[in-house]
Every structure is written in structure tokens, then in C-alpha cells.
Amino acid sequence: MADKADREGRAPFLRIHNISKHFADVKAVDDVSLDIEQGEFFCLLGGSGSGKSTLLRMIAGLETPTSGHIEIENQDVTDVPPWKRPVNMMFQSYALFPHMNVEKNIAFGLKQDNWPKPEIAARVEELLNLVQLNEYGKRKPNQLSGGQRQRVALARALARKPKVLLLDEPLSALDKKLREETQRQLVAIQKEIGTTFIMVTHDQEEAMSIATRIGVMDQAKLVQVEAPREMYERPANKMIAGFIGQVNLFEGKVKGTGKAQKIISVDTGGILETLEKTKLEDGQTIWVAVRPERVLLKTKPKGRAAKAANKSSGKLTDIMYLGGITHIQVTLDSGHPVRITISEHWDEDEAKLKLGDAVEVSFEKRAARLLVD
């Protein structure tokens, strides 16, 4: 019944229901469910072989799911062939038709849908404007640069005004500078036309900077779906914590129960404290994750260091000065490395710290995230 209410009330725009895809005995996508709202810029993030592209291809209809189904605006499209789906895909290889010029490539889908000629011409013009390629309509794909081809592919995929645009690693063939510029253009275009975008990428920075929400896939499963900031602040597990940005992981053992419960660091023997109130069992192994920019660093005080929670001492073993930020590595007395990022201007004299110095590292309780797997 809840399902019915959903359908009448705020039914999700795109609903993926328990989708699985098996190739022979390999599970490419394993029981994934996901709702995506109209107008979202959703990023599917994962390493190679995580199943993200297969999931995208199932939404496009290019793969048939082994089980589960896909709905777009309450229409079950699971068995609808790709040429009848209200979605279009931008291919990683761009897949531009080499025997057609830019205009004909963009008009391909419109001609297929039997649009009248003048309307096709107007729509092609509009799209060439959108991707800033007005001068290039008569060129063949092999007469264009990589970035231009990428924009033609985008225009062609948008031509039929799809309800959902699927992008399969659309920027992976571009160099770093062009990629960043194109990311901004992509976001601007998506805002302008308001179409739902679903993009597959293995680049977490790209996902962070573009997406309204990110879905992380690992080993055929959708592990966590969250907005970029929440994903960074509250990763669901160690894999995501390490995948989205950098992280320091401190392994801990739970001791005792109730009020007297403590987490003892496996490396240093010190006490680890967080603000999280996850119910833990005596003897359980957990991890405390701290982002490098939330680790505090200072010169080790003379004499005996105070034994306090979330605090340890070590040696400064690496400084990598990058201008705006500085990466520092401290090796704790236990041998465990800790990464620290300092975003203020790093000045060795001012900081009175140099390689080999004995230092004290610590982090606040609120900076620590408790992970159970």
C-alpha cells in the first residue's frame, strides 16, 4: 500500500527496482535499487568492474536485466527496446557516425522520430548554439578535436529531448584542463535545460564537483547513495572513506559494555573517542576515520606527554608543499603513518617544524567517524 501512495504522491522520476545482471556466472550488477528525482545530476561512482556501466546500459536498454525492473515516470520500461525508451546515452567513445557531418549526427534521432525538416533544422541550430559549435555544422567528426567531438556527442544525445540523459565516462578522453572546463559546462547545460542526468565516472573528484547526489558502486553492489558533502563527511564504510578523498584509519578494539565502554587503538594502545553512538559489542573491531585536514599538529611538549584520548606522538617524516595546501606525513611512535593536510600558508620557520621533529598529533571527537566495516 505504501507503494501505491508513492505512485499517487511523489513517485520518483526514475525507479530502479532490485535490478541484477549476471553474465554467465559473473554478477555484474547485484540487486541494486535506486530512485532518482527529476532534474538531478546523479553520478554513479566506482572502480572498473564495479558494475556502474552495466547499470547505466540497463537504463538505456542496451543490456537486459537478469531480474528486477526499471520505471520511468511510473512506466515500466524494463522490456522496452532501446529505440523506444525516452532516454538517450552519450557514449564514452562518443560513437559519432563517421560518415555524417556534425549536423546530420545531431539530426539522426530527430529524423528517426520523423520530425518535419524545418523543425529538425531549428533544433540542430539550437543545439549547436548550446554546445557552442555553430561554425562546425558541416564538418565530419574526424575534422574535429576531442573536445569538439565530445560536445557533438552531447548535443546529439540531447537532441530528442530525452527524459533522462545517460553519460558513460563522458570526460575520460579529455586532458585535465579541458576536463575541468567541460565539467563546468556540463553542469551549466544541465541547469539550463533541467534534464535528469545520470553520469558514470571512476573519478571521485569529478563526481564530487558535478553531482547533486553520488551513488558509489563496489563489486556489483550499490554501497551508498548520498549528496557529495554528506558522502565525504559520513562515509558508510572504509572503502568509501578511502575512495572519496583521503582518510586516516585507526583500527580499534571495543572494550567493555555500557557506560564503561572504551575503544582502544590497536596501533598505539591509546583511547579513541568519537561522538557517535553506534551500539558496539565487547571485543568488536572497528575503525575510526579522520580526514587529513581535521588532524591537528603541534610540536611535542617537553617532558612527559599527557595521556589523552585521540592524541599520539610521532615524527614528522614528509612535507609536500603544494602552494595552496601542504601535505604532511607523521609516523607515529607505533609506526602507523598519519596524513595531515594544512591549508594555511606553510612556513617552516613560522611553524617551527621541520623533517624529523618530534610532534604531537590529535583530532577532535567531532572530526572522527566510526566505521564498523
Next chain:
Amino acid sequence: MGFQSLKRYLVIIPPILWLGLFFLIPFFVVLQVSLSDPALTRPPFTSIFTWEGWWPSSFTGDLENYEFLLSDSLYVNSYLNSLKIAAIGSFVCLLIGYPIAYVIARADANLRNTLLLLVILPFWTSSLLRVYALIGMYSPNGFINSTLSWFGIIDTPLQLMQTDFAIYSGIVITYLPLMILPLYAALEKLDGDLVEAASDLGATPLATFWRVTLPLSISGIVAGYLLVFIPSVGEFVIPALLGGPDQLMIGKTLWTEFFNNRDWPVASSVAMVMLAFLVIPMMFLRNTQRAGSA
């Protein structure tokens, strides 16, 4: 001339010599014979030059033989019929070869090599034997007729030999691999993403074929078509063994002129005209290949 360019000449001179000796000189010999008159000598034609020492002093060649070809409808009809049979035969090869090439190009790698081998395998037997095998199939007491009459489907044997059908099937059996291989090469290069992109953009499988697959395999179609068409035009074995006396083909006419009538000058002019007919499609092939690679 530097040492490098000398080496380059050393590499290209042997093939040039070879082509000159065995292609260009015979070509001029045939051209010369085609301009001469038949004679009861050995070889059976007159010389078109009279020689004074090393230098020809007078030229007596003429285009009489070519005029003769035009005057007798036998030759014109032979040419037209040859072109027609070659054109239709090549088209039948294309219709049969395209799906085969498509399936091979889409098969997975292991199977692909086996299938390609099966396509080439008949080429390892003599084409003469393959055409003879067709006689065994088509003759009045051949395999087809005896099987059909054994089942009681027919009473009198079907006329299969000496028909257009026999000639077309002969062309298909002989030249199909020459059609399949270039088609396969073109289809194998075809990016599967393009086919997926077309279907994603609303094209049904049939529309995808017409708008993407076919145009992108056009270089293979042209190459395969001409590879079958060109030898088919001058084909002698197939019409001689499978065709009837009223199926004129230029290869057969040529044979008759040379060996039955011993009219070398007319036979040579038949050959020269045929060459002219075939050079034109060859130039066309070269152009499309160049356009395809650009």
C-alpha cells in the same frame, strides 16, 4: 644520387622489371596483334611494321578488327551478355555474401577464425573441379534430378544445365569467397558502439542497418562487387561447362576466335575491348578505396 635513394631504387626495380616483362610487353604484343591482319603464317598474323635494321620504316596497322567487332552483333551481344551476367552474378554473391560476412564479423574470436577458414576452404580445390561438381548436381541424371524423381516429385528431369541459373550458381560457387572477405574486413572494423548509438537514438534494427551499417560497409561492398564482377566478365570455364550454345559470353567468344577460327587479330581486339571495359570499374574501385581511407 645518394646511397639511400640508390637502395630505394634497388627495391623497386625488380617489381618494375617483372611487370614490364610479363605485363606491359605482352600487353603491347596483344595490342599490336589487334591492329594487324590475319595471315596463313606462323604466328597467324601480319606484322604491322616493316623494319629497316633496328628502326621501323612504315606502319601498316589499322582499326579494321575493331570495326569488325562493331559490325557483327555476335560480339556486341557477347559483351552485353557478359556484363549482364557478371553484374547479376556479382549482385547474387553480394546478397548471399553480406549476411555471411556479417555473422562472421559478429561471431566471437574463436569461432570467427573457424568460419573464415570454412569460407576460404573451397578455394583450395581447383575452380574447374567445383564447376564440374555442379554438372554432377545439375545434369539430367545428376543428384538433384535423381533425388527428385526418386521421391516421385518429378517424372521427367528438369532442365538445369545450360540455363542462366546454372551460370549464376557457377559464379556464386566460384567467387563467393572473394565477396565475403572484403565485406568481412569492412564489417569487422565497424564499431559496435555506432550500432548501439543508432538504436539508442531511436533507430530500429532495420533502420540502423540502412543508415549506419550499410553506409559504413560500402567500401567492402564496392571492393567485393568488383572482385567478383571483373573475373566474371571474362569468365570462360563457367559458360563453357554450364552454359548452352546460345549463352554468349565474351570469354567463350574469345576462345572460339583464338582456337577454332585461329583469327588472332580479331581475338586480340576482343581482348583489348574487354580490358577497356574492366579498367573503368578498376579506376572506380581505386577512387572509392582512396576516399574510404581518407
